[in-house]
Amino acid sequence: MKMTIVTDDQNNILGAVQGHSLSAKQGQMEVNVSFAPGHKTHMLEVDDDLATIHDVDDFQRRLKQHLHQHLGTQP
Numbered sequence: 787m788k789m790t791i792v793t794d795d796q797n798n799i800l801g802a803v804q805g806h807s808l809s810a811k812q813g814q815m816e817v818n819v820s821f822a823p824g825h826k827t828h829m830l831e832v833d834d835d836l837a838t839i840h841d842v843d844d845f846q847r848r849l850k851q852h853l854h855q856h857l858g859t860q861p
Contacts, residue, residue: 787804788805788806789804790802790803790828790830791827791828791849791852792825792826792828795824795826799849799853806829832852
């Protein structure tokens with residue numbers, strides 16, 4: 787599953803959205819998502835079961851694992 791993770795300048799996770807598109811258009815309405823200076827977006831492939839996790843702590847732990855793998859850093 788594709789997921790975009792948003793981090794601050796110290797790689798703290800600020801949010802995540804499913805998919806890699808940060809804009810959408812439907813009819814005459816168009817929406818774009820933007821972030822403050824210093825924030826980064828990381829477009830990752832994550833485990834499909836991430837979409838079914840209901841426990842917030844588990845979800846954040848799994849997001850951090852994927853982000854650290856993407857960045858090549860240790861948690």
